Amino acid sequence: MSWSDAALLALRSLRRRGGRSLLTGLGVTLGTTLLVALLSIAATADSRIVSQLSKGGPAAAIHVDDAYPDPSNLTSDNLKTGAHHDLGEQEVSAVRRSPHVGSVVTVLSVPVLALPCPGVDPAPTAAPACRRSTEAYVTTLVGSDLRRTPDLPVTLLAGRLPRPGSLTEVAVTQNYVERLRLDAQHPTPVLGSEVEFAAPQAITSGGQTRFRGRWSREMVVGVVAQTVDDGEFLVPIEQTQAAREWSIQGIQTRGLPRPGSPYSGLVVVADSLADVHAVRAEIAGLGFATSAPEHLVASVQKYLHIVDIVLGGIGAVALAIAVLGVANSLLAAVRERWREIGVLKALGASDGDVARWFLVEAGLLGLVGGLAGAVAGTVLAGTVALVVNHYLVEQGLQGVDIGLVPPGWVLAVPLITALLAVAGGLAPALRAAALPVREALGG
Numbered sequence: 001m002s003w004s005d006a007a008l009l010a011l012r013s014l015r016r017r018g019g020r021s022l023l024t025g026l027g028v029t030l031g032t033t034l035l036v037a038l039l040s041i042a043a044t045a046d047s048r049i050v051s052q053l054s055k056g057g058p059a060a061a062i063h064v065d066d067a068y069p070d071p072s073n074l075t076s077d078n079l080k081t082g083a084h085h086d087l088g089e090q091e092v093s094a095v096r097r098s099p100h101v102g103s104v105v106t107v108l109s110v111p112v113l114a115l116p117c118p119g120v121d122p123a124p125t126a127a128p129a130c131r132r133s134t135e136a137y138v139t140t141l142v143g144s145d146l147r148r149t150p151d152l153p154v155t156l157l158a159g160r161l162p163r164p165g166s167l168t169e170v171a172v173t174q175n176y177v178e179r180l181r182l183d184a185q186h187p188t189p190v191l192g193s194e195v196e197f198a199a200p201q202a203i204t205s206g207g208q209t210r211f212r213g214r215w216s217r218e219m220v221v222g223v224v225a226q227t228v229d230d231g232e233f234l235v236p237i238e239q240t241q242a243a244r245e246w247s248i249q250g251i252q253t254r255g256l257p258r259p260g261s262p263y264s265g266l267v268v269v270a271d272s273l274a275d276v277h278a279v280r281a282e283i284a285g286l287g288f289a290t291s292a293p294e295h296l297v298a299s300v301q302k303y304l305h306i307v308d309i310v311l312g313g314i315g316a317v318a319l320a321i322a323v324l325g326v327a328n329s330l331l332a333a334v335r336e337r338w339r340e341i342g343v344l345k346a347l348g349a350s351d352g353d354v355a356r357w358f359l360v361e362a363g364l365l366g367l368v369g370g371l372a373g374a375v376a377g378t379v380l381a382g383t384v385a386l387v388v389n390h391y392l393v394e395q396g397l398q399g400v401d402i403g404l405v406p407p408g409w410v411l412a413v414p415l416i417t418a419l420l421a422v423a424g425g426l427a428p429a430l431r432a433a434a435l436p437v438r439e440a441l442g443g
Contacts, residue, residue, distance in 0.1 A: 024329040025369045031322035032373020035315025040381035042311045060273050062292040064266035069289035079291035087261040098282040100275035105148045107265040108240040109229045112141045113198040128189035129180050140231030143240030151269050152228050159191045159222035165236050171222035176232040187223040199243035201250035214246040323424035330428035342437050351433035358429035359422050366421025370414035
């Protein structure tokens, strides 16, 4: 008996006992569905949690400050600084040349006076962001290279980020939304409103120190959950560079120190999480303080691995139960086909031919059930993602993307379930093969 003959015989047997075959296949399908869905959700949860720990940016992101590091800086995830240390193009180039550095994004933060809704009288008929009076206040304008947004620790909640190089667009944080007495969980009403900034400059006039500002009016185009530095406003770095140039043309005062470094910080992305500590040590050797949640991420990853093992174990147990169902079904089939086995052997079929018949039948159940389970698991994971996304959006948070199951999974899972089903059908196949002809025909 060839393999093709065994396959035809197995298909005929499955059709003849359609109800039992369907239930057995559904068991494999359900076990595979649970395994694929749990692994997909666990993988997404891992990456999402690590991303949140790194403030929404790359998990291997490192914040660099324009200050010397404290001796204990590398032993802590937090920023521990010493005296000021100028951070310019030469120092940035040195960081870029460091081993295991994937990318470097420059940051420049400057103090400004912010005036929400300039020229708008607070009234019930005004735009939602301008219906209540808000006084001007001192805050920080955070500028960065927005052409490198994938490398920045910024989570967009509403609208969009300012266009790179724009001098008239700004993104605000939820703190600014709350300052306008709006709901930070639903920040859309702030979009389209305007805010004025004044970069300060100290001058002497008539022997007295006076302050004047460089004013600019900008439109709020987006709301972000985090920024690359402390501050309520995120803008292209060209804006803060212009504000810095204005400020350094003035005089130094006790209340308004002139900006020193061309950059106030960097966002450095290491090649991998394993390289974060080495990159931090290299940057510390250059004389700059750093911060990165490397110790926290390492601790959390240990627990996430445990969760992955538990979820994978649950799916594996479900799949094992399904395989036992295949074995049980085939054991019952051996008894039902007792006479059929005897006839085949009487016609010249060998023990191996009979075993091949049962093994092919088990493999078909595992293959079809595994393929259906891989598809159903992908659909289930996607459905969970839609439900979770809907909830997160309602809460004003960024959604998650479970994404498609890799094509390799779709191919590998049915093959694995087929092999497991064959393993489960091995005992029934050997029992059928060992059945004596006389006993089978007399059965």
